[in-house]
Amino acid sequence: MTITDTSPASAVRAPAAASAPAEQAWTPRLWGVLAVLCAVLFLDGLDVSMVGVALPSIGTELGLSTTSLQWIVNGYVLGYGSLLLLGGRTADLLGRRRVFLTALAVFAVASLVGGLVSDGTLLIATRFVKGLAAAFTAPTALSILTTTFHEGRARNRALSVFSVFGASGYSSGLILGGLLTSVGWRWTFLTPVPLALVALVAGITLIPRDKPAAGGGHDLVGAVTLTGGMLLAVYTVVSAPDRGWLDPVTLSSIALAAALLIGFVATENKVRHPLIRLGILRIGSIIRANLSIVALFGSYLSFQFMMTLYLQDVLHWSPLKMAMALLPAGLIVAFGSPFVGRLIDRYGTPRLIISSMTSLSLGYVWFLATAGNTPHYAFTILPTMLLLGGGFAFGFSSIMAQATDGIDDSEQGLASGLVQTSGQVGAALVLAVVTALVAGGASGGGGDFAEFHPGVNLVSGVAVVGLALNLIPLLRGARAKRA
Numbered sequence: 001m002t003i004t005d006t007s008p009a010s011a012v013r014a015p016a017a018a019s020a021p022a023e024q025a026w027t028p029r030l031w032g033v034l035a036v037l038c039a040v041l042f043l044d045g046l047d048v049s050m051v052g053v054a055l056p057s058i059g060t061e062l063g064l065s066t067t068s069l070q071w072i073v074n075g076y077v078l079g080y081g082s083l084l085l086l087g088g089r090t091a092d093l094l095g096r097r098r099v100f101l102t103a104l105a106v107f108a109v110a111s112l113v114g115g116l117v118s119d120g121t122l123l124i125a126t127r128f129v130k131g132l133a134a135a136f137t138a139p140t141a142l143s144i145l146t147t148t149f150h151e152g153r154a155r156n157r158a159l160s161v162f163s164v165f166g167a168s169g170y171s172s173g174l175i176l177g178g179l180l181t182s183v184g185w186r187w188t189f190l191t192p193v194p195l196a197l198v199a200l201v202a203g204i205t206l207i208p209r210d211k212p213a214a215g216g217g218h219d220l221v222g223a224v225t226l227t228g229g230m231l232l233a234v235y236t237v238v239s240a241p242d243r244g245w246l247d248p249v250t251l252s253s254i255a256l257a258a259a260l261l262i263g264f265v266a267t268e269n270k271v272r273h274p275l276i277r278l279g280i281l282r283i284g285s286i287i288r289a290n291l292s293i294v295a296l297f298g299s300y301l302s303f304q305f306m307m308t309l310y311l312q313d314v315l316h317w318s319p320l321k322m323a324m325a326l327l328p329a330g331l332i333v334a335f336g337s338p339f340v341g342r343l344i345d346r347y348g349t350p351r352l353i354i355s356s357m358t359s360l361s362l363g364y365v366w367f368l369a370t371a372g373n374t375p376h377y378a379f380t381i382l383p384t385m386l387l388l389g390g391g392f393a394f395g396f397s398s399i400m401a402q403a404t405d406g407i408d409d410s411e412q413g414l415a416s417g418l419v420q421t422s423g424q425v426g427a428a429l430v431l432a433v434v435t436a437l438v439a440g441g442a443s444g445g446g447g448d449f450a451e452f453h454p455g456v457n458l459v460s461g462v463a464v465v466g467l468a469l470n471l472i473p474l475l476r477g478a479r480a481k482r483a
Helices: 010-019 028-062 066-094 096-116 120-148 153-183 192-206 220-243 248-268 278-282 284-314 319-347 349-370 377-404 409-442 449-482
Strands: none
Touching: 028 066, 028 096, 028 120, 028 153, 028 192, 066 096, 066 120, 066 220, 066 409, 096 120, 096 192, 120 153, 120 377, 120 409, 153 319, 153 377, 220 248, 220 409, 278 284, 278 409, 284 319, 284 349, 284 377, 284 409, 284 449, 319 349, 319 377, 349 377, 349 449, 377 409, 409 449
C-alpha cells in the first residue's frame, strides 16, 4: 500500500495482465484450495450471525444481564479487531499455511468449549479466543487467495466466489440460528465444530506449503505496542457506549491507546526490520479502499443491528421471521457477487466501489424518506434491503481487490489484515455511536421506529461520505484528462 496512486483505469488490469499469464488454469486442486478458504469465511459469518440470534436464550439460561450479553458479541470483536493487522503480518513472516491451519484448529476447539460451558465468564472467554483465532484465519485466507490466484481476471473471479460464501454464511446463520436456538442455544456453538474440522483436514491436504519471509519480523517492540494499542483501542470502542464517552476511564483508555500506537509508528520508522512497512499506507488507492470498507461495514452492519432490534423488540417478531425479513440482502450478495469479478475486469474497482456507495446511500435515503413511525415491509424495508444487498455485492469484492492490487506477495498478508482491520474497527466504532443514539432515542419513549431515526441518519451520512471519498478522485482524474 513509495508514494503512488493507482488511477481508475490504468493499474486496474493492464499491468496485471502483463506480469501474469493471460489465463490461469483452474485445476481441481486450485478449486479445492478456494473451497477451503471459502469454507472458513463461511464459518466466520455463520458463527457471528448464529450467536447474535441466540443471545436472548443464552441470557435466560445463564442468567446474564444485557451488559454481559453484549460482551458475548464484543468479546469476539475485541479479539478479532485488535489482532487482525498483526495476524496478517504474522502469516507473511511465519508462513501462511502454518498460521492458517493453527488458527483454524484453535477456532474449532474454542467452539467446542463454548458449547459445553455453563458459566457466562467462560463463555465470553471462549468468544474472545475465537476472535483471536479469526484474526489470524481471516487475513491469512485472503492472502493465500491473493498469492495463489494471479492478479487480474483469475484473482477477481476467486474474490467474487470468496465474497459469496461470506455473505451466504451470515445469511445462513440468521436462519440456522433461529432454528437451532429453538432446539437449544448450545447448538449454535457446536455446529461449527465439525465444519471446522473438515476444513482443517482439507487444508492440510490441499494448501501448498510456503516459505516464511527470509527477513524482517525481529521487531518485538513493534509487536507489543501494536498489539497493546489495537487491543486497548478496540476495547475502548466497544465499551464506551456502556461506560460513557466522557467517562475518565474511557478518556484514559483513548489516551493510552493513542500513545501506544504513536510509539508503534515511531518504532517502525527506526528499526532495521519493521514489523509493518509504513510506506504501504501512502498509496492513494489503498487508503481509499480502507476508508471504503469502513463506510461499507460500518453502515451496513449498524443498520442491520437496528433492524434486528426493531423487528424483535418493537414488533415482537420471532428470530426466524426476523431472519427471513433481512434475508433478501444476503441473497442479492450471494447471487450477485459471482458476476462482480467480470465487472471489475471491465470497469475497474473505483467505478464498482462508487456504484456500491451509491446503492448504499440510496437505500438509507429511501428508508428515511418512506419509513415514518412504522415502516411498511413491502414499501420501505424490502426495497431498502435490496439496495443494501446490491451495494454490498458490488463493494466487498471490489474493495478487497483494490486493497491488495499491486502489493508484493511478501506483503499480501499485511494488506489483507489492514483492510479487514479497517472494516472491523470502523464497524465497531460506527456501531458504538449508533448504539448510543438508539439508547438516547429509546429513553424518550414512543415504542415505534422514531427512536432509531438518529441512528439511520448517521449510517446514511457514513455511506454518503464513502461515496464522496471515491467520487472526487475519479472526477479529478477525468477533469485532468480533458485538460
